[in-house]
Amino acid sequence: MKTDSVLAMQVSNLTKRFGDVIAVNDISFQVEEGELFGFLGPNGAGKTTTINMLTGLARLDSGRVNISGIDCTRNPKAAQHMTGIVPDESNLYPELTGFDNLCFCAALYGIQKAERQLRARELLETFALTDAADRKFANYSKGMKRKLTFAAGIIHQPAILFLDEPTTGIDVASARQVRQIIASLHRKGTTIFLTTHYIEEAERLCERIAFIVNGRIVRTARTADLLQPFKGKNVLLLSVSDSGADLSEDLASDFPQYQFHSTDSGQIRIESEKPVNVGPLVRFLEERNIQVTEARRYFPSLEDVFVQVTGIDAGLMRKEKEKAGSEANQ
Amino acid sequence: MRQWIAFSSIFTKDMRAYYLKPPNISWGIIFPLAWTGMFFIRSGLGLESVLELLPGVVTISILFGTTSLLSVTLTFERRTRSFERLLLAPISLELLMLAKTSGAILFGIINAFVPVTIAAFLADMSGIAWSLVVPAIILIGIVSTFLGLFISVSASEVFEAQTFSNFFRFPMIFLCGLFFPIMSLPAFIRPLSYILPVTYGVDILHGAVTGEHVLSFTLDFTILGAFCVILFLLSLRNIKRRWIV
Numbered sequence A: 001m002k003t004d005s006v007l008a009m010q011v012s013n014l015t016k017r018f019g020d021v022i023a024v025n026d027i028s029f030q031v032e033e034g035e036l037f038g039f040l041g042p043n044g045a046g047k048t049t050t051i052n053m054l055t056g057l058a059r060l061d062s063g064r065v066n067i068s069g070i071d072c073t074r075n076p077k078a079a080q081h082m083t084g085i086v087p088d089e090s091n092l093y094p095e096l097t098g099f100d101n102l103c104f105c106a107a108l109y110g111i112q113k114a115e116r117q118l119r120a121r122e123l124l125e126t127f128a129l130t131d132a133a134d135r136k137f138a139n140y141s142k143g144m145k146r147k148l149t150f151a152a153g154i155i156h157q158p159a160i161l162f163l164d165e166p167t168t169g170i171d172v173a174s175a176r177q178v179r180q181i182i183a184s185l186h187r188k189g190t191t192i193f194l195t196t197h198y199i200e201e202a203e204r205l206c207e208r209i210a211f212i213v214n215g216r217i218v219r220t221a222r223t224a225d226l227l228q229p230f231k232g233k234n235v236l237l238l239s240v241s242d243s244g245a246d247l248s249e250d251l252a253s254d255f256p257q258y259q260f261h262s263t264d265s266g267q268i269r270i271e272s273e274k275p276v277n278v279g280p281l282v283r284f285l286e287e288r289n290i291q292v293t294e295a296r297r298y299f300p301s302l303e304d305v306f307v308q309v310t311g312i313d314a315g316l317m318r319k320e321k322e323k324a325g326s327e328a329n330q
Numbered sequence B: 001m002r003q004w005i006a007f008s009s010i011f012t013k014d015m016r017a018y019y020l021k022p023p024n025i026s027w028g029i030i031f032p033l034a035w036t037g038m039f040f041i042r043s044g045l046g047l048e049s050v051l052e053l054l055p056g057v058v059t060i061s062i063l064f065g066t067t068s069l070l071s072v073t074l075t076f077e078r079r080t081r082s083f084e085r086l087l088l089a090p091i092s093l094e095l096l097m098l099a100k101t102s103g104a105i106l107f108g109i110i111n112a113f114v115p116v117t118i119a120a121f122l123a124d125m126s127g128i129a130w131s132l133v134v135p136a137i138i139l140i141g142i143v144s145t146f147l148g149l150f151i152s153v154s155a156s157e158v159f160e161a162q163t164f165s166n167f168f169r170f171p172m173i174f175l176c177g178l179f180f181p182i183m184s185l186p187a188f189i190r191p192l193s194y195i196l197p198v199t200y201g202v203d204i205l206h207g208a209v210t211g212e213h214v215l216s217f218t219l220d221f222t223i224l225g226a227f228c229v230i231l232f233l234l235s236l237r238n239i240k241r242r243w244i245v
Helices: A047-055 A076-082 A098-107 A113-126 A142-154 A172-187 A199-205 A223-230 A248-254 A278-287 A302-310 A314-328 B002-019 B022-043 B047-079 B082-088 B093-122 B130-153 B158-175 B198-210 B217-242
Strands: A007-018 A021-032 A036-040 A062-067 A083-086 A160-164 A191-195 A208-213 A216-222 A234-240 A259-262 A267-272 A292-298
Touching: A007 A047, A007 A191, A021 A047, A021 A062, A021 A191, A021 A208, A021 A216, A036 A199, A047 A062, A047 A083, A047 A160, A047 A191, A062 A076, A076 A083, A083 A142, A098 A113, A098 A142, A098 B002, A113 A142, A142 A160, A142 A172, A172 A191, A172 A199, A199 A223, A199 A302, A208 A223, A208 A302, A216 A223, A216 A302, A223 A302, A234 A278, A248 A259, A248 A278, A278 A292, B002 B047, B002 B093, B022 B047, B022 B093, B047 B082, B047 B093, B047 B130, B047 B158, B047 B198, B082 B093, B093 B130, B093 B217, B130 B158, B130 B198, B130 B217, B198 B217
Parallel strands: A036 A191, A036 A208, A083 A160, A160 A191
Antiparallel strands: A007 A021, A007 A062, A208 A216, A234 A267, A234 A292, A259 A267
C-alpha cells in the first residue's frame, strides 16, 4: 500500500444515489501520481457520475475523496486548481472563436493574458487547429470540437486530468492524435483518469484498469496482470456454415485436449495450451455436413478479460456508446 | 489576483457574447423607448407628465432588461453544459455568480439611462436629486438581476425561465407603484406590494424625481439592500441544491 504522499487520488466507499437508483455503489480505488488509470464499463455503469463526484460537479452521498493529499469530501473546490476535465460532450462556448475559448478557459484558472494567449496558440498547433483559431466554435466539425474541448481541459496544465470518453464520436485520425496526446501527457507526468468504451484504447494506454458494472467496481488490476491468464494460450476461431446446432459437447468428447465455446456470432472458439491442429476439427465438422468457411488464429485481448469479468458483450457496449456519442455531439 | 482574472474574464466574455450583441443593444434602446412613448401618449398630460412617468419607465426598463437576458444566458449555458466549465474553475461559487450577474446588472443600468436621456430632451431635470437616483438605479439593477437569477435557477429551459420571469414581472408593473401610487390599490392587495423589492426602488426614484415618496430613503435603501443579499443567498443555496446534484 502506497502512502498518501504519492497518491494522486484516494477514493473510499464512494456512493451516489439518484432516487431509488444507486448510480455508484460503495466504490474504492486509488490512483498513483503520474499513473494512467482506466475506468471501463458499459453505459450507465457509473463512470461519469464518479468523475462528476471527483471533480465537484456532483455531491457525494457517502464516502471520502482525497486529491493529492487534500480532503475534498466536504469541499470539492479545494483541489480544483490542480485538476482538469475533458467531458464526454463538447461544452465550449459556441459564439466564441477557438482561440477565445482557450484563452477564456485559461483565464478561469487565473492565468495572465500573455501566458494564456501563448498557451492557446501552442495548443491550437498541437491539435492541428491553428487554421480554425479565429472561427467560431459553433462552426467547428465534430472532431474539431472534441479536440478543442480536450485542449481547453489541459490549458492550465493540470497535474490530474479526468478524461471522459475523449475519443467518442470522432474520426479515426483525430482519435489517433488524441491518443498520442494522452500518451505524451502521461510521459510528462500528468496523472490521468480515463473512461473509455474502446477497450483496445484502454489496453494500449492504461497502466491499471478498473471494470465498473452497475455502479460497482468488479475488478481492478494492472493491465499486464489482467492479460496474464491468456498468455501462452492458443485460440482458434472457426466460422461455420450452419451455426444452428451447438456442437460444443460433441467436439469436447472427441477432442478432450481443447476447450470449445460457441460464440454469439455463430463461430466456434477453441482454446488450448498447445497449438490447435485444424485438420481433424475441419474433417469432424464436414462429416456432419457443416462447412468450415474460415479458420483464424485469435490473439486474446483485454476485451476477452472484460467479457469474462463482466459478462457483457463488448461489441454491443461499443455500438451503444458510439450511438450515444454521435447523438450527443450532433 | 487569480480570482480577479477569472471574475473579469467571465464578465468580459458575457458582455461580448451576450449583452453587447446588436439585437440586445437595439432591444435595450427600443424597449424603454416604446414604454416611454406608450405611457406618455396614454397619460395625455403633455410634457409635464414626463418626470412623473420617468421612475416607472426607468424601473421597468431595468427589470425587463436584466431578468430577460440573465435568464436566457444562464439557462442556455446550463443546457449546453458550458456552465459546468465555470463550476469546475477554482473560484468560489459566490464570486462566480457575482461575475455571471455583473453583466446583467451593467446592462440594466445602461437600459435605465435610455429613458433618462430621452427625458432630458423633453423636460427640465434640474430639480432631480441625482445623488439618490444613481444609487437607486444601481440597487434596482442589482435586485432585479438577482431576482432573475433566483428565477433562472428554477428553470431548465429558456422558455421556462421566460415564463417564470413574466409570472413575477408583469404583476410588479401594477403592484410596485410604477405608474400609479400603491395607495390607490385595494387595501387587501397592498401588503403584496411591500413584499416586492422593486416597490422600494420606485419609491426612492419617485422621491428623487417628484419629491413624493411613502417611506424614508434610508428605509427604502436598507430594505432594497436586504432584498439583494437575501435573493443572492437564496439563489446560491438553490444552485448548490439543484445544479450540483
